[in-house]
Amino acid sequence: MTKYDLVVIGAGPSGYAAAMRALDFKKKVLLIEKNNVGGAGVTNGALSSKTWWEISRETHLINKNLKRFNLKAPDVSFKEVQQEVRGAVAERKQLLTDHMDLLKNSQFSDLLDFKKGSAKLLNEHEIEITSDGGKEVIYAEYVVLATGSRPRKLPEIPIDEKVILTSDGIEQMDDFPESMVILGAGVIGCEFATIFSGFGKTKVHLIDKGDRILPFEDEDIVKVIERNMENNGVLIHRNSQLIRMDIVNGRVEYELEYDDGSKEVFNVERALVSVGRIPNYENLWADAVPITLNKRGIEDNETQTSVSNIYAVGDITADIALVNVGELEGRHAVEKIFGKPQRKLVYENISTIMFLNPEVAGVGLNETQAKAKGIAYKVVTLDYACIPRAIAKRNTQGFIKMLVTNDDAMKILGMRVVGNHASSAIQAVALLISMDKGIEELAECVHPHPSITEGIQECVRMVMGKSLFKPSALTGKLSCRTCNEGVYENIIF
Numbered sequence: 008m009t010k011y012d013l014v015v016i017g018a019g020p021s022g023y024a025a026a027m028r029a030l031d032f033k034k035k036v037l038l039i040e041k042n043n044v045g046g047a048g049v050t051n052g053a054l055s056s057k058t059w060w061e062i063s064r065e066t067h068l069i070n071k072n073l074k075r076f077n078l079k080a081p082d083v084s085f086k087e088v089q090q091e092v093r094g095a096v097a098e099r100k101q102l103l104t105d106h107m108d109l110l111k112n113s114q115f116s117d118l119l120d121f122k123k124g125s126a127k128l129l130n131e132h133e134i135e136i137t138s139d140g141g142k143e144v145i146y147a148e149y150v151v152l153a154t155g156s157r158p159r160k161l162p163e164i165p166i167d168e169k170v171i172l173t174s175d176g177i178e179q180m181d182d183f184p185e186s187m188v189i190l191g192a193g194v195i196g197c198e199f200a201t202i203f204s205g206f207g208k209t210k211v212h213l214i215d216k217g218d219r220i221l222p223f224e225d226e227d228i229v230k231v232i233e234r235n236m237e238n239n240g241v242l243i244h245r246n247s248q249l250i251r252m253d254i255v256n257g258r259v260e261y262e263l264e265y266d267d268g269s270k271e272v273f274n275v276e277r278a279l280v281s282v283g284r285i286p287n288y289e290n291l292w293a294d295a296v297p298i299t300l301n302k303r304g305i306e307d308n309e310t311q312t313s314v315s316n317i318y319a320v321g322d323i324t325a326d327i328a329l330v331n332v333g334e335l336e337g338r339h340a341v342e343k344i345f346g347k348p349q350r351k352l353v354y355e356n357i358s359t360i361m362f363l364n365p366e367v368a369g370v371g372l373n374e375t376q377a378k379a380k381g382i383a384y385k386v387v388t389l390d391y392a393c394i395p396r397a398i399a400k401r402n403t404q405g406f407i408k409m410l411v412t413n414d415d416a417m418k419i420l421g422m423r424v425v426g427n428h429a430s431s432a433i434q435a436v437a438l439l440i441s442m443d444k445g446i447e448e449l450a451e452c453v454h455p456h457p458s459i460t461e462g463i464q465e466c467v468r469m470v471m472g473k474s475l476f477k478p479s480a481l482t483g484k485l486s487c488r489t490c491n492e493g494v495y496e497n498i499i500f
């Protein structure tokens with residue numbers, strides 16, 4: 008039986024990161040993948056959907072500008088866009104596999120093996136791999152489970168991945184549908200609503216079980232996104248409940264019940280169900296392996312499961328499901344196994360981008376979360392109309408919102424930026440949060456001009472009472488307040 012120091016099951020972002028970090032400790036590693044290297048980080052997931060989003064955004068911009076000059080927009084072919092997306096996916100997968108091959112010619116030559124197949128733990132150390140070539144069993148001193156997640160399905164909805172689809176099937180359609188309903192207005196639902204409405208060929212309907220889209224995000228941010236979606240023709244079903252969704256004559260029929268008890272039936276060409284994801288752990292270990300589960304997934308203590316030599320990372324665990332979090336956890340697990348992690352696993356400074364119109368970037372807490380945790384805070388907002396770069400871009404839609412502790416230390420709790428270039432603006436703040444630093448450094452640092460990050464600096468200066476523009480003068484564009492148990496008060500310096 009071949010023996011390995013570490014076996015990683017699943018070559019998505021978290022498994023790939025774990026395997027590569029183990030090489031730094033000069034350990035013999037086996038990485039096993041049953042399907043696509045890169046997992047949902049690449050295929051039917053992060054990279055592919057972002058490629059759709061980029062092309063949709065460009066198309067939308069071009070069409071908008073052509074309209075300004077009274078010119079007719081060219082026809083966008085679904086097949087061509089799909090081809091481009093497939094090209095992006097293939098390019099990334101190739102890079103990941105080529106890298107593994109090229110390691111054979113490096114100082115890591117004898118350390119990494121990769122096997123295509125489906126893995127199952129027979130006991131704490133023995134793993135059975137089933138592939139086209141049959142079955143084999145290998146020995147692992149340590150194991151990292153990184154098998155990811157899949158779309159959650161609802162038993163009452165007949166998902167066939169042709170008419171009613173999940174994110175696993177949506178990119179395989181053969182043309183833009185003339186109409187599509189999206190069930191679940193979380194991140195995936197809203198990103199695809201943005202993508203399809205952006206191409207201008209699909210009438211998008213959006214349903215969530217809550218009374219608004221993005222129920223976890225702050226209302227002021229959601230307002231901007233909802234307004235743009237509706238301006239782009241998206242029908243957001245508010246205060247309504249889905250009673251049924253069926254396939255009738257190859258189309259989707261769904262019925263909603265409104266707050267007043269009335270009902271309405273809609274007929275659309277396709278449906279996307281995006282109501283969350285569930286971890287892949289079924290059949291991953293034999294009954295003899297005592298890994299404990301909680302309601303949301305594998306129970307882990309900073310990636311270590313209840314079995315001391317088995318670790319779990321990425322979407323299979325019960326916390327945030329993102330590429331960067333999976334990579335962080337994969338690396339951390341390996342450092343815990345073979346070394347000493349420099350730091351505890353912290354999630355407070357995780358940065359995210361939601362690819363909407365416009366993009367929404369975030370780090371740390373939003374107001375909804377701070378209120379739920381009962382934290383008193385200071386909150387500053389600054390409209391993009393006050394940022395020269397946004398004015399130069401002729402697009403001042405958006406704002407920056409920063410939350411700091413309501414004490415003299417003014418530690419940053421979190422930030423949201425909604426608007427153009429939002430994603431480029433949050434890194435400095437993520438770093439300050441992770442270093443547990445206050446805000447003075449940011450206030451005095453010289454930012455490039457003109458840049459969106461100048462807006463962040465102005466927020467920091469505002470909360471310190473030394474901003475260029477004074478919130479009491481530019482009300483509606485700037486605000487600087489405390490929030491205590493949901494009650495806001497202006498800060499007067």
Ligand SMILES: Cc1cc2nc3c(=O)[nH]c(=O)nc-3n(C[C@H](O)[C@H](O)[C@H](O)COP(=O)(O)OP(=O)(O)OC[C@H]3O[C@@H](n4cnc5c(N)ncnc54)[C@H](O)[C@@H]3O)c2cc1C
Nearest residue numbers: 017019020021041046047048053126155321322328329330
């Ligand atoms: C539509 C969509 C868009 C997204 N956009 C973003 C984004 O913009 N930014 C972001 O940060 N995150 C995004 N995500 C989330 C992100 O893709 C996931 O959080 C990330 O891929 C999780 O990585 P992972 O390695 O834990 O799991 P996965 O990527 O799911 O990889 C797990 C791998 O394990 C393999 N596997 C499973 N079982 C076995 C087995 N028994 N044996 C061998 N192999 C097995 C699977 O085939 C898979 O390749 C998106 C997800 C989706 C679905």
Ligand SMILES: NC(=O)c1ccc[n+]([C@@H]2O[C@H](COP(=O)([O-])OP(=O)(O)OC[C@H]3O[C@@H](n4cnc5c(N)ncnc54)[C@H](O)[C@@H]3O)[C@@H](O)[C@H]2O)c1
Nearest residue numbers: 191192193194195196215216281282283284328360361362
């Ligand atoms: N840009 C990004 O970083 C990005 C993009 C896509 C996905 N992701 C990751 O993938 C994860 C999964 O995305 P998701 O959008 O599927 O999950 P989600 O948790 O973001 O959203 C699911 C939505 O479905 C709604 N919902 C649940 N059950 C419902 C029901 N029965 N009827 C109607 N609505 C219902 C919820 O209220 C919620 O708004 C995200 O949490 C995120 O971690 C990240």
